[in-house]
Amino acid sequence: MGPGKRVLELGCGSAGNLAHVATLGAEAVGVDMSAVQVAQAEQRWPGLEVRHERAERFLSAVDAPYDVIYSVYGASWFTDPDVLLPLVREALKPGGVYAFSHNPPALAGCYGPQVSQMKPERAGDEPLFVKRFDHEPEQWELLLKTAGFEDISADIIPSPEGRRLGTLLVTAHAPA
Numbered sequence: 267m268g269p270g271k272r273v274l275e276l277g278c279g280s281a282g283n284l285a286h287v288a289t290l291g292a293e294a295v296g297v298d299m300s301a302v303q304v305a306q307a308e309q310r311w312p313g314l315e316v317r318h319e320r321a322e323r324f325l326s327a328v329d330a331p332y333d334v335i336y337s338v339y340g341a342s343w344f345t346d347p348d349v350l351l352p353l354v355r356e357a358l359k360p361g362g363v364y365a366f367s368h369n370p371p372a373l374a375g376c377y378g379p380q381v382s383q384m385k386p387e388r389a390g391d392e393p394l395f396v397k398r399f400d401h402e403p404e405q406w407e408l409l410l411k412t413a414g415f416e417d418i419s420a421d422i423i424p425s426p427e428g429r430r431l432g433t434l435l436v437t438a439h440a441p442a
Contacts, residue, residue: 267292271333274357276321276366277340281307281314288314292334297324297341321345325353334363342366342436343398347406351413358440364415368400368434403434410438 267273269291275284278296280303288294288311296316298304304318317324321341335354337343342350343366354364401409403420410418415438425432 267334272330272359273334273336274332275340276325276335276337276342276354277344278307278316279303279340281311281316283338284316285311285314297321299341299344322349322353325350325357328357331359332357332362333359334365336364337366339367339369343368345399347399347401347409347413351409351415355414355440360440361442362440363437364410364440365435365437367436369431403436406434406436410436414441415439416441 267287267290271292273287273292273294275281275287275294275296278284278298279300281296284294284296284307294315296307296314297319298307298316299318299320301318304316307314307316321337322345335358358364403422406420407418410420417439418437420434420436422432422434
């Protein structure tokens with residue numbers, strides 16, 4: 267993710283990870299569906315390219331492919347994979363990398379779309395309810411393969427000592 271690489275973060279939140287990627291010399295772009303998060307990112311990291319938009323809409327309009335697309339507990343978890351994964355695949359350069367993480371990983375018996383409550387954007391507003399998509403590692407591998415990815419890895423990283431739940435980490439490559 268160094269100089270000359272085009273990198274996109276899906277669900278960048280307040281853009282801390284994206285800002286780090288930019289310091290490595292990458293052309294870094296972030297998208298997030300929360301206007302509040304985007305405003306915080308713009309205030310915190312002036313000059314960083316962050317867009318207030320849903321991931322699938324942004325990906326549908328990509329005009330130049332990315333070397334890397336990633337999501338840290340972000341849009342990859344909150345967007346229907348049947349919609350998102352083909353869009354990500356099309357937005358990557360040949361051999362490009364897609365990586366995402368979820369925390370916690372899917373709980374036994376709770377697979378597919380689940381309801382998740384997000385904090386309201388403004389004090390006094392009602393909370394936002396969204397779907398998140400929980401799958402076991404093997405199901406993520408199948409979904410990615412079906413979307414045209416290869417060299418796929420989906421693993422659960424164990425939690426730190428004293429914690430109950432680990433983190434799902436998934437990587438996949440666009441065909442070269």
